[in-house]
Amino acid sequence: MPLPRIAPMLATPGVLPAMDDRWAFEVKYDGQRATVYLPGDGTMAVRARSGADITAAYPELGDLGSAFGRPAILDGEIVAFDSEGRSDFERLQSRMGLAGSPEKAARMARSVPAHLVLFDALHLGRNSLIRLPYTRRRAVLEDLGLDGKHWSTPAAITGHGAQALEMTRAAGMEGVIAKRLTSGYQPGVRSRAWIKIRHVHTIDVIVGGWVPGRGRLAGLPGAVLVGERHRGSLRYAGSVGTGWSDRERNAIAELLQAAEMDECPFDRTPDVTGARWVLPRLVGEVRYASRTRAGLLRHPSWHRLRPDLAPDDVA
Structure with a gap:
């Protein structure tokens, strides 16, 4: 059988x-x-x-x-x-x-x-x-x-x-x-x-770009592209697409639209389809489980904005 x-x-x-x-x-x-x-x-x-x-x-x-x-x-x-x-x-x-x-x-x-x-x-x-x-x-x-x-x-x-x-x-x-x-x-x-x-870890990151969402999220960020300061430049650390409430997503969307620019702020352009770049001035706190060998965040989720931190304050 x-x-x-x-x-x-x-x-x-x-x-x-x-x-x-x-x-x-x-x-x-x-x-x-x-x-x-x-x-x-x-x-x-x-x-x-x-x-x-x-x-x-x-x-x-x-x-x-x-x-x-x-x-x-x-x-x-x-x-x-x-x-x-x-x-x-x-x-x-x-x-x-x-x-x-x-x-x-x-x-x-x-x-x-x-x-x-x-x-x-x-x-x-x-x-x-x-x-x-x-x-x-x-x-x-x-x-x-x-x-x-x-x-x-x-x-x-x-x-x-x-x-x-x-x-x-x-x-x-x-x-x-x-x-x-x-x-x-x-x-x-x-x-x-x-x-x-x-077990999760948290880290302060700098937003350098975003990817538009689809469906009901059209025009809003489906994910943000984040980085960390490294030897004076911004190193890409991964894509964060979860953890927001609708209110937070809309607030972040306004901040991203106001900061749009044409050039990628990361030291190496990440291979992300549909990415839009922003001035690296928005700081957020992200939770994550671990890192890959390349230093990317695994299972990241958005925790909160850090308006109390300037990009230069992020190590």
């Missing part, structure tokens, strides 16, 4: 739950979400969050099919670890998109090995598990003993959310996922039963 297709359940951004003894906490890994289909005949298929078949992009995971003799559907994240054992999305990017190039995928698997982190069991044998509470599904997953060279089932802890979050902060990890103990699996739903709590 063919296995059913199950869309992944998604977490909602938030903060630590107040009554954390009703929640389990797992490390949040920075990788590519993957649903693993194991028919029980020695084969396997891996699908991305979009539903695309990405099995061929990760040949080192193929042995999981032969190592597991029963039909199953598992939920997890494909990651690439850095030298400190932390998931590094930038490393993983060199592995993504290679499903149509199996020879290149095999070469890359030797230099940048992928690892499958398993965190949920959705189907086993002839039985769907999605209506079971998290605690039951998690017990099934752990009983499977799926720990190998290229896959593992990291621990989850019940309660102690603040300690778990601090542990991941100290270890330089992205954060934690809180999962309500009584919750079923909700395919394709961004649910409050799963909450992702990221």
Whole structure:
């Protein structure tokens, strides 16, 4: 009997739950979400969050099919670890998109090995598990003993959310996922039963450009292009397109229109389609999760304007 297709359940951004003894906490890994289909005949298929078949992009995971003799559907994240054992999305990017190039995928698997982190069991044998509470599904997953060279089932802890979050902060990890103990699996739903709590940083940046929005945001900024002072020039740090209220977006739009100019203020013109440039005099505070090796902000969101700061005050 063919296995059913199950869309992944998604977490909602938030903060630590107040009554954390009703929640389990797992490390949040920075990788590519993957649903693993194991028919029980020695084969396997891996699908991305979009539903695309990405099995061929990760040949080192193929042995999981032969190592597991029963039909199953598992939920997890494909990651690439850095030298400190932390998931590094930038490393993983060199592995993504290679499903149509199996020879290149095999070469890359030797230099940048992928690892499958398993965190949920959705189907086993002839039985769907999605209506079971998290605690039951998690017990099934752990009983499977799926720990190998290229896959593992990291621990989850019940309660102690603040300690778990601090542990991941100290270890330089992205954060934690809180999962309500009584919750079923909700395919394709961004649910409050799963909450992702990221460690974030803030930085003061200088706005050097913007990209117009579309639809109801036509004429307003869909994103602002921000930079940091570096050796007397303005270095591009990324594009920020979230975090505004409608009122803030309209206020920023007026400031940007008043500051328009023809030349790019950044020391190197970023490759951003439709960019419009402004005098680099508007300062804002941005939240972000981490940085790429090139110094760009990852997962940035707008926090607030800083009218109390002049561009020269931004280090």
